[in-house]
Amino acid sequence: MKNKSPQSDQIARIQQELENVQQAYIQLQERYREAQETIKELSKTKGDSFTSGTAHTKRFKMVTVLYANIIGFQELEHVDDAQALIDDLDSLFFEIDTIVERFNIKKIKSLGDTYMCAGGMPKKNRTNPIEMVLAAMEIVDVLAQKQKKEGKIWNISLGIHTGPVQATISGKNKNVYELKGDAVNIASRIESYSQAGKIVISETTHEFVRDYFICDKIGGLPVKYTGVISMFELIGFKPKFSDDDLLRIPNQRFYTRFGHVRFHDLEEYILNRLEKELPQYLYYHNVKHTMDVLIGVEVIGTAEKVSDAELLLLKTAALFHDMGQIVQSKGHEDISCKFAREILPHYAYLPNQIDEICDIIMATQLPPNPKNILQKIMCDADLDYLGRPDFIPVSDTLYEELKHQNLIENKDDWSALQIKFISGHQYFTDFAKQNREVNKQRQIERLQKLTSGGR
Known part of the structure; x- marks a missing residue:
């Protein structure tokens, strides 16, 4: 076995340092963006936000407010050891704080035996009613366990409503939120109709969650200028989304469906970044290409009968597959994976899901060499245009992109390069073979006519 030369060791060290720098760059980008978003939230003075003194006010169009009341506290407030009672209540509120934080929900206040929190702010999302x-x-369930294990006699009633709110934001070291608006008032009034251990939601919230949960209509709530709002008692998960006899514990099918809902927030975030951060000379590897591949994996994935969980992985890989182009074109697949590993944990993707998503992305490296059906679908979607009627205009954008980078000189060279590439290319899925392969062969004939002398 030959010993490595000093030059080889030096090259390996430099490559490792380059990889470390790229990873640090991606992390710094994320922190910079987070800081920018924070500054934007704090300094925005027009549109849906205005300032007054040291506080500023912001309007949120879709927030889910929970209003809760600890039942039994009033009966215990005259006990001898009042401090112990307060300590117990503080301990309970701390547990509730931990729960709501885990679901991306913002605690607004706890006062006496009442508690209020809101989802969908300060970072807007579509998932807040479900969360x-x-x-x-x-x-x-936590209160029920406390009753059983510790003999506590208090309980909790909850009211939930989804709607617009106006938030007054103040505080120097930590933002303090005061909410106003119908969403707050209606949540509070709904809670007053609730009973111990019950969750009552408004018809607006019900519209967002009814596909996942069993809800029984329990009556109507008169609201000024609005009319009567229907109220529903939440019973538990629908049977298909829970393997638990009590319908209290979600199963993997639920998490997959919920992941597809959360994906829309991720999609909006990534597409906005690509729109703003991709170099202007990327005429082909732009947002339109990402959308094309995203649509492609859905079409081909559906035709190949992949599961909902697999489709979520494919869509996520398609969304990220060219994000590395923000940094550089060469080796962008590896950089895209680094972005995915940095961002996806914030959207509740599990480590094994992220690993598989990165494997799908890496399969798009040329020449493609997919190892499984998901990678094959991704590769076919990435080069779907080779067998589509719009091949020529799409390939022209790639020509302009490569020409800008001095990687191609003229159209004749480009046509010859394409003929060579397409002739050696193969589709991997049955769908692409049946629907793209024939057109792809016609592209070669068209390109041959475009080359000088009809070669």
Whole structure:
């Protein structure tokens, strides 16, 4: 076995240092963006936000508010050891704080035996009604366990409503939120109709969560200028989303469906970043290409009958597969994976899911060499345009991109390069073979006519 030369060791060290620098760069980018978003939230003075003194006010269009009341506290407030009672209540509120934080929910206040929190702020999302219901179910279960194990006689009633709010934000070291608006008032009034151990939601919240949970209509709530709002008692998960006899514990099918809902927030975030941060000379590897591949994996994935869980992995890989182009074109697949590993944990992706997503992304490196059906679908979606009617205009954008980078000189060279590439290319899925392969062969004929002398 030959010993490595000093030059080889030096090259390996430099490559490792380069990889470390790239990873640090990606992490710094994320921190910089987070700081920018924080500054934007704090300094925005027009549109849906305005300032007054040291505080500023911001309007949120879709927030889910939970209002809770600790039942039994009033009966215990005259006990001899009042401090112990307060300590118990503080301990309970701390547990509730931990639960709501885990579901991306912001605690607004706890006062006496009442507690209020809100989802969908300060970072906006589409998932807050579902997350609030999940948190409410866990809170009720925690109280039930305390009653059983510790003999506590108090309980909790909860009211939930989704709607717009106006938040006054103040505080120097930590933002303090004061909420106003119908969403707050309606949540509070709904809680007053609730009973011990019950979760009552408004019809607006019900619209967002009814596909996942069993809810029984229990009556109507008169609201000024609005009319009567229907109220629903939340019973538990629908049977297909829980393997638990009591319908309190979600199963993997639920998490997959919920992941698809959360994906829309991720999609919006990534596409906005690509729109703002991709170099302007990327005429082909731009947001449109990412959307094309995203649509492609859905079409081909559906045709190949992949599961919902697999489709989520494919869509996520498609969303990230060219994000590394923000940094550089060469080796961008590896950089895209680093972005994925940095961002996806914030959207509740598990480590094994992230690993598989990165494997799918890496399969798009040329020449493609997919190892499984998901990688094959991704590779076919990435080069789907080779067999589509819009091949020529799409390939022209790639030509302009490569020409800008001095990687191609003229159209004749480009046509010859494409003929060579397409002739050696193969589709991997049955869908692409049946729907793209024939057109791909026609592209070669078209390109041959475009080359000088019809070669």
